[in-house]
Amino acid sequence: MCWQCDHPGSTREDYLAHLLDVVARCGWAVEGIERDRSHPPWAYTIGLTEHDRPELVVTGMPLAPAYILLNSVATHLLHARAPEPGERIPWHDGPLIEIVEIAEPSAHLNSAVALYGAAIRALQLVHADDRGGWPWDRGYRGCRGGQPVLGLRARDPSPGPP
Numbered sequence: 001m002c003w004q005c006d007h008p009g010s011t012r013e014d015y016l017a018h019l020l021d022v023v024a025r026c027g028w029a030v031e032g033i034e035r036d037r038s039h040p041p042w043a044y045t046i047g048l049t050e051h052d053r054p055e056l057v058v059t060g061m062p063l064a065p066a067y068i069l070l071n072s073v074a075t076h077l078l079h080a081r082a083p084e085p086g087e088r089i090p091w092h093d094g095p096l097i098e099i100v101e102i103a104e105p106s107a108h109l110n111s112a113v114a115l116y117g118a119a120i121r122a123l124q125l126v127h128a129d130d131r132g133g134w135p136w137d138r139g140y141r142g143c144r145g146g147q148p149v150l151g152l153r154a155r156d157p158s159p160g161p162p
Helices: 012-026 063-077 110-116
Strands: 029-033 042-046 055-059 088-090 096-101 122-127
Touching: 012 029, 012 110, 029 063, 042 063, 042 110, 055 063, 063 122
Parallel strands: 055 122
Antiparallel strands: 029 042, 042 055, 088 096, 096 122
């Protein structure tokens, strides 16, 4: 269940205050959005902006593994440089990911925007399927509803000969 469902008398402001408390205690929070009839699940961080880091987003991955991936990458991000769009990263105990800069974070990260403003920066962790395919590849085997990519890919991260 979601926080708002568990607190039926609460307001949006109560929820945002709760998120700020989590960010103060943990460094960031993760918000997940369940799958609906036509959209896959997705999740994103809230609070990395306070550390001068981009927020992180995962689409098309069940929420439990998405939380694990986001928390793992966020932990690393606090002690390292932010990855660049187009960079591919083999994640320990996780999928190969490619970084995509989100074109319009204010369209997707509602709670982060409510707390930090529309000028936040966000990176999507686009993940390969179990065969190494990407959402832009023919034959990609993602979850029902696919894996929406929320920005434009950087140039091919591993260009071959011309």
